[in-house]
Amino acid sequence: MNITANIVCYKSKTLSNGEHPLMIRVCKDGKKKYKSLGVSVNPKFWNFEKNTLKPNSPNYEYLSRIIADKASELSEEIVKLKSERKDFTASTLLEENSQRVKPRTVNDLFCEQIKRLQDEGRRGYMLSVKQVYNSLLMFNKHLDIYFTDIDTSFLRKYETWLRKQELAENTIGIRFRTLRAIYNLAIEQNLVKAESYPFKKYKVSHLQEERVKRSLSKEDIERILTYKSTNNYMRFPIDIFAFTYYCGGINFIDIAHLTQANIIEGRLIYKRHKTGKLIKIPLCQQALELIKKYHCQESPYLFPILSGFHETEIQKANRIHKVITKVNKRLKEIGEELNLPITLTTYVARHS
Template sequence: MSTTINVVCYKSKVLKNNESPLMIRICKDRKMKYESLGISLDPKYWDFKANKPTSKCPNKEYIEKVITEKTKAYTDKILELKAMEKDFTATTLAEKVNNPIKLKTVGEVFLGYMERLSTEKRTGYMLSVKQVYNSLIKFNKHLNIYFPDIDTAWLRKYETWLRSNNIKENTIGIRFRTLRAIYNLAIEENIVKAEYYPFKKYKVSKLHEKTAKRAINKEDINKVLSYKSSNPFTRLPIDLFTFSYFMGEINFV
């Protein structure tokens, strides 16, 4: 169903200055939403049939300018949402126009986050994020895309690409968890609306493989513990291993 945008004089409401506010009226799926235009006037200066100020209306040119700009903002947003095949209601349309998101690409958010981690001296984690960034560049050729472009279909394609490159299951899980963290960051910083979040349907938890336990037997451990050497370069790693083995309940780090 089509969406209509009109400006009306809300004469049923009278302000302290005895004027009535002008309101944007959004009609979508038989539901209406009113948003203040931030302007009021005496109803006698409003043409209720044509929905525009009369020729004798004070500040007529200014009021018409505001009406034109605000109406254009709504119609442009409607065209944008239709082009992206995104559904919306009268309420969500008003939210998108009055609380616009900060336009940042996925690549810009990644780079900004890596810079922050470097400043905070979190070099290890920064390098981990950089690995995911480089992986996404190889997959998508670039990251000059916006977060709504990353939907469940896009994520499945990325997963398939990783598998075709013989990336191990747990490594795939790490990359997706990092990408999810970046997406959550973008939501927190109002770069993308939470309604676009693709990880509600695409479950990262499935990308996990139990690692086979790796251990040497007691006989081999005893061989290391009882090994004799007068060479200090040989003795040191044996002593460290022995200490770590007998003090297994402490934090090795």
Template sequence: MTTVDVICYKYKPLKNGELPIKIRICKDRKTRYINLGVSTQAEDWDFEKNRPKPSCPNKEVLEKLIYNKISEIKRKIVELKSENKDFSAATLVENVSNPTKFITVGELFKQHIHCLEEGKRTGYRLSIQQTYNSLLKFNRHLDIPFSEMDCNWLRRYETWLRKQGKSENTIGIRFRNIRVIFNLAVNMELVKQENYPFRKFKISKLHQETAKRALTKEEIQTTINYPTAGKDFYTRLAINLFTFSYFMGGINFVDMAYLTEKNIMENRLIYHRRKTGKLINLPMQERALLVLKEYKDGNKPYLFPILSTLHKTEQQKLNRLHKVITKVNKSLKAIGKELHIPIKLTTYVARHSYATVLKRAGVATSIISESLGHSSEKVTRIYLDNFENNQIDEAMEYLK
């Protein structure tokens, strides 16, 4: 049941002493109000019958305004029901109050996902898509206004995620993605600042310290010197990618996959990180050059045998990257067990190890930080950009 009626809101008198007249909408025990923008003196309103008294100076004007607004709301209810669309009191208010600007949570999510797809930000798009899919499973639909996504709604979603067995970091990612979309909604004036829930709902609490994924210098040497002669393709590729990443600034798997001859200029590796767009400029290390030499083939577009001319669309590339990283990390895990490495080997371990070895050698944290995770990558990139090449060159001598 949905009820629509008029009230004279006596709880918050205006500065002139008059009481605002509002339309009250109730559905599923939730109440929302639409301010008609008019007011009256308390003595001119019949609070039992909820209408202006016969003695009210503007009785006819007020009654016409009230009738028109209630009729408009009831028409909207019939329209929504005829289209078999579920709605809440909040949704109804948004539809009536901002009919041209009303964009649901689901619609803005899909718009943002499309923009990321157009910008070929595949990894980030996938993260936003996963959050969207998760919210759909939780709420069954996202045909809701942003004002409905309040603190209580977010807490229920958090509880639901925990019941699903999601890790603290996964939950944190979900909420950071929601905050991104909510910030877009605020900037587009789809929701008022006072309805912003993240002032009270703190995302910072949703963080779990990730187990250290860095090796000692001795463990790194043991790994990169692992004998690959006679081994299968993915075992050799796994060691080569790990080695290249360690010696070349902790470059991650996706960035390595997209490297071409154009990224090597005057014996330097120069590329833009696909994740952040930041320019990386590092001296080529001898061991890294030996890795590239093994795969040198002028007929192939990429330096590593991960992507090829067969992978034309973004989806084909994404599928290929997923397939290769899965097999590479499976090989690294097996190698780690064989070498009795105390932590599970992945390509990302090389990235962490690069940063950690430099720090242990006394390199300033302003040049490279201990971790290259999400919380520190941005800071690291900023500082790398601000240092001269020779300072970075000297720092990387510690890797040898």
């Protein structure tokens, strides 16, 4: 049973970009069969005498890995079929091999995760993952690599690169925690073995600076709540701050999505947009008065942040971002006028 299997640069076919496809060539009993490997190479980067990829080839590591992995798969398949004394042809060998699951790259898993989060409507986390994806692309030029390529050396180089971008310590920490979550997902999906996990040695915990506490005293809170202004544009931010404070630190995005259906027997019942956790809190008189002040019967929402016009998740997210930016800008102005010790934002109301 004489059989050979190798990867060749198929000169008989030239693609529109001038490259030749890399093909699996199986020779058995004098018969040859070819199957595309799904990648191509410029002939000047292929050593036809040695039948190998030249080291100066673009994406050398990526292409070399594909070639080595496929050659190893074919070798294992031949040994397996021989040991089982199964008769096979060049064609059936290629068919057997093509049924194997193609190894997924870091790029593949990131793109799959971004799409999944988008389909689930988890836009906030999706944008966070996409941010890390784009950051890694800028750092490494491409992500056609495997998770085994992300080792402690890779992580240290990435950290150094992020620092050169002059990012804040906590921002770098968020990038790495997101990357760690994607790596954990890769382990769950058997794309990489747990023994290769680089975060055992590379600790993300060192990428965290101590935050300045963003809370106010009761006296300062009272000064904000009693702040007087005839300007409606300044009044709305104060009322949103107050509602957040009265409702146990409710997030702005959750306020935006509140409807009459969220009020049940004098309680505010809603699911956190970020976590999906069910929240139940009693509505005090001040909070009820603010709802009565802003709720318009023509709108499905309790506060004039979203409207029936905002139908898609993107429309809603863009509108919320626009409004909270203006609200926080005006709160900052009010805080400066009141000479508060910290910058006034809706976040402060949540933690005071």
